[in-house]
Amino acid sequence: MEASLLAITIIWSLLFIYSILGSLDFGAGFWGMIYGKGNRTNASHIANRFLSPTWEITNVFLVIFVVSIVTFFPFATTIFSSILLVPIGLGLFLLTIRTTFMVFEHHAKKYREVLRITSGLTGLIIPALLVSILPITLGGFLSFTDDYPRLNYGELLSHPTLYMHIAFGLSTALFISAIFLMDYAKEAEDWSAYHTFRGHALWLGPVSIVIAVLTIGTFPAEASWIVDNIESLWMWFGLSILFFLIGYSVLFVKKKDGRRGLARVAVIAIILQYGVAIYAYGRAHLPYLIYPDLTVADGFTSPATFYPMLIIYAIGFGILIPAFILFWRLFLKDRRYLKQE
Amino acid sequence: MDVVVMARALFGSSLGFHIIYATIGVGLPVMIIIAEVLYFIKKDSDYALMARRWTKGFAILLAVSIASGTIVGVMISLLFPNFMEIVGQVIALPFQMEIFAFLIEAVFMSIYLYARDRLPPSLRIISIVSVALGATASAILITDVHAWMNTPAGFRITPDGDVTDINVWAAVFNPSFGVTAIHVTLSAYMTVAFLVASIAALRLLKKNLSQKERQYHKKALTIALYFGAITSLATAINGHETAQMLHEYNPRKLAAAEGLFETTTHASLSIGGYTSLEDQRVKYAIEIPYALSFLAGDRFDTEVMGLNEWPEELWPPLYVHILFNVMVGIGSVLIVVSLFALFYKHILKKEFPPWLLALFVAGGPLALLAIEAGWCFSCIGRQPWTITDVLRTGEAATKSGSVGFLFALFLTLYVTLLFVTGFVMRSYFKRNPVSKDLASEEGGL
Ligand code: HDD
Ligand code: HEM
Ligand code: HEM
Secondary structure, eight states, X not given: OOHHHHHHHHHHHHHHHHXXXXXXXXXXXXXXXXXXXXXXXXXXXXXXXXXHHHHHHHHHHHHXXXXXXHHHOXXXXXXXXXXXXXXXXXXXXXXXXXXXHHHHHTTOSXXXXXXXXXHHHHHHHHHHHHHTHHHHTTSSSEEEETTEEEEOHHHHHTOHHHHHHHHHHHHHHHHHHHHHHHHHHHHTTOXXXXXXXXXXXXXXXXXXXXXXXXHHHTOOGGGHHHHHHHHHTHHHHHHHHHHHHHHHHXXXXXXXXXXXXXXHHHHHHHHHHHHHHHHHHHHHHTTEEETTTEEHHHHOOOHHHHHHHHHHHHHHHHHHHHHHHHHHIIIIIOHHHHTOO | OXXXXXXXXXXXXXXXXXXXXXXXHHHHHHHHHHHHHHHXXXXXXXXXXXXHHHHHHHHHHHHHHHHHHHHHHHHHHHHOHHHHHHHHHXXXXXXXXHXXXXXXXXXXXXXHHHSGGGSOHHHHHHHHXXXXXXXXXXXXXXXXXHHHHHSOOSOEEOTTSOEXXXXXXXXXTOTTHHHHHHHHHHHHHHHHHHHHHHHHHHHXXXXXXXXXXXXXXXXXXXXXXXXXXXXXXXXXXXXXXXXXXXXXXXXXXXXXXXXXXXXXXXXXXXXXXXXXXXXXXXXXXXXETTHHHHHHHSSTTOOBOOGGGSOGGXXXXXXXHHHHHHHHHHHHHHHHHHHHXXXXXXXXXXXXXXXXXXXXXXXXXXXXXXXXXXXXXXXXXXXXXXXXXXXXXXXXXXXXXXXXXXXXXXXXXXXXXXHHHHHHHHHHHHHXXXXXXXXXXHTTO
């Protein structure tokens, strides 16, 4: 594989990991807020029990994603930074509020309510801001004055595709987190939370798929290049939908104990659904980082730096695997953690 | 105002904010290790309690240090894209390695925080040691980029601005990396030692403490003073080497730090005062003859370069002399304070009088001030360059408008968060005072 192609594949892989982790993180924050006060189910407990030990790691993956883009594609920083300064700046602002308030919530009794609601709501706006970057890369929203790129806010804010992308991001985040927390609740044998999350997964699943398909329909006229590519890759998107159907239908399977839903199978199928979709989308996006101004090859760093970086990635993740396994056992498997009061 | 000035103000204040929490994040795990190890050796439950309470404080501050770190990490690319274009080609490795340091810290911090009671003691110590290693490694790695900006290496720039002859390892091991990394690490450890001493001393100044509480705070103070004395001495010795590094690789910065205009041998050291451009010297300073030459090269006849060797447009702002003096002054004061305290305790064998405790209380904030002054000296002393003699700050910065708006937004955020963290810490530790924890331990918990 060509080096720049390898680099962009790693970027899409990191995007995939972060979109799953981020969905769980922001979704869990949202459910924690909804079921926070005076509710009879344990849904909020389960969401928070997942969130406490994991948010930090999720945040590191966001940083990995950004650092990888900048270091693999340094020639893309100028154009990205000039068009994304304000949206990303706002995102950072909200992320800071959400992170700090979420942690403070556990330490300041008196203001728990305010902190919880603020962190839940900001957690909902952040994925919306993050996905709004996608349509910008499709073309049509940039203009150049004196060689200097600018984002046409007026055009972007008045284009339906922005809002469809946002709806897509939110429904996806909530769907993935509901499916996952349902499985988490099952590990904890907390059946009231299990039924709550299963119920949400049931309506969010079809909604998220319908929105995803409709979103492609709202792509701006300049994006016909990617629509063509998506059509030629229809098999992959079809495979993704197949995984969705599998994941969704096992929610209805009745088990011996009379409860419905094979939670673990559903989680795996849904992860595959999004994995296949993201890689197919990434392939359709080639050869551009930003259409039509920046291609993957133009942005790429020097190979002299790229290969040492690859080795660092391999060593780094290699060293961390045992740590991740330990982490998994302590927080996602250990009954003493899952079932504590 | 000018976009470039705004970008510098925004980035500088973001780092100034991050460094407060980041420094504590680097130093506090080491203090926790010390408490855990003392508990392991002495089986005195006070030390276990110390580790537990410091960990609580750490968890609260960590949220801010990670959030603000994410801000600076992303902001550096947004505000200085042309700088990152070179960084991405030459010195990307430390940025990437840093990620793994963060991951190690994050994974083991969660384990230490939320699985503490389920872990055997050995795994508990391994966890907190991993946290400390991760935090220190991240400080060293980010400092590598900073050191490379001061003494760039491992590449050449062609006349039309392209980067060639890249040697990533020469960039990583650039001339100032070693001394600078050690200086940053030691100064972070020392700062946290003095912060812990501040809090313990503040408690000991209270009148109505029970005997057990008094014992508890005294033990904390002793740990902090020992660790503070060792690290502050080491920081100064290594700071001296850092200054010699400047003499060799960055003489313009040293000249600005010392307010020296004419190149001379037997140069004298000016302490205090301010650098006057008209008079071409430092006014109202205490002069120590020959000392600067000796500091720079270990000989009185060392030739030290003055600012007039370079055109004035390449001079950093002259007030960096004050920043440098603040750092060195505070460092010297804290060495004296901590050594004097140990003398008082072990030679005179007396209780600390209130005036000495009051001095300890001032120590922590002073150390933080020294950190801020040191960083501002290093970054502002590099001006007008972002990468010394390679890339000017004006060329590195973004041309996007809207920076002013973001500056106002983030400044508000930082000021608010400073208050809110203080408030949350106070309220948490008010609700869970040492006396309550000690009582619950006696109750057999
Ligand atoms: C508690 C904090 C603290 C203390 C007491 C000292 N330093 Fe420091 N110093 C720092 C904290 C610091 C720092 C904030 O960590 C800096 C900023 C950039 C860096 O690399 O470290 C620094 C930078 C720095 C530099 C500039 C390096 C550069 O720009 O490349 C020099 C020459 C010194 N120091 C020298 C000293 C000396 C001679 C000290 C004698 C006591 C001293 N420092 C005490
Ligand atoms: C010398 C000054 C600095 C020190 C000592 C320092 C140290 C730290 C520490 C201890 C953390 C918390 C890590 C964790 O718990 O995960 C942190 C977070 C972070 N720092 Fe800094 N930092 C410094 C400067 C910088 C700079 C200049 C940048 C970027 C250019 C940066 C980027 C980050 C990022 C991205 C994070 C968040 C990582 C996460 O998500 O966990 N830091 N830093
Ligand atoms: C954490 C403590 C730090 C503080 C308080 C700090 C402070 C500052 C300040 C005040 C400025 C503005 C200087 C001016 O324009 O006059 C600045 C600029 C800058 N600093 Fe630092 N700095 C810190 C650490 C770092 C580190 C570790 C790096 C390297 C990764 C770094 C990279 C930069 C860059 C790229 C700029 C902008 C370009 C320039 O003005 O040279 N800083 N910093």
